[in-house]
Amino acid sequence: KAGVTQTPRYLIKTRGQQVTLSCSPISGHRSVSWYQQTPGQGLQFLFEYFSETQRNKGNFPGRFSGRQFSNSRSEMNVSTLELGDSALYLCASSLGRGDASYEQYFGPGTRLTVT
Amino acid sequence: AQKVTQAQTEISVVEKEDVTLDCVYETRDTTYYLFWYKQPPSGELVFLIRRNSFDEQNEISGRYSWNFQKSTSSFNFTITASQVVDSAVYFCALKGNTGFQKLVFGTGTRLLVSP
Secondary structure (H helix, E strand, O other): OOOOEEEOOEEEEOOOOOEEEEEEOOOOOOEEEEEEEEOOOEEEEEEEEEOOEEEEEOOOOOOEEEEEOOOOOEEEEEOOOOHHHOEEEEEEEEOOOOOOOOOOEEOOOEEEEEO | OOEEEOOOOEEEEEOOOOEEEOOEEEOOOOOEEEEEEEEOOOOOOEEEEEEEOOOOOOEEEOOEEEEEEHHHOEEEEEEOOOOHHHOEEEEEEEEEOOOOOOOEEOOOEEEEEEO
């Protein structure tokens, strides 16, 4: 079974621009979560999608948004990029089904650099 | 609020030594789930283990073992006879019974195993 895939793997953007990151979950997984990892703040939860609906959201500004498609693929968007948005963005998939007990499997991440 | 504390920032050992990574958690949920993930230099988080709050059995998988103690809110991870390939950052994480797939991560422990 293929793992979680994320594209692109690396991205360099300029302040003020916007960016879209993509995540394809493991086949059969319907829950996709996004996390931001920075040296200063560590791993922080952004949001989770299940069956095209956002189920939970972390404490991030509205510039961070996401969506999920009917095939469970997910995208996250960051508008008006700031230098502090430079981070590794990790996507995780799990079976979901509303039960909190399923483990999450992570993709390789997208490393975003904002200059 | 949920919180995970990994007090050890970095541990250095010589190959074949045993090493224990500490994890202390806080939650008000009566049912919760604990996880360990490994993050090698490539960046991808690799799932190692999940433990449910109602199952305090210790677990051993090869050279890895986990000690879950609800009385002290700890979920420690021991690597026996460490190897250079064990060098990575290890994260302990907590998921409550609400909040669906949201993981709360500790700050991680960097393990350096030298030959």
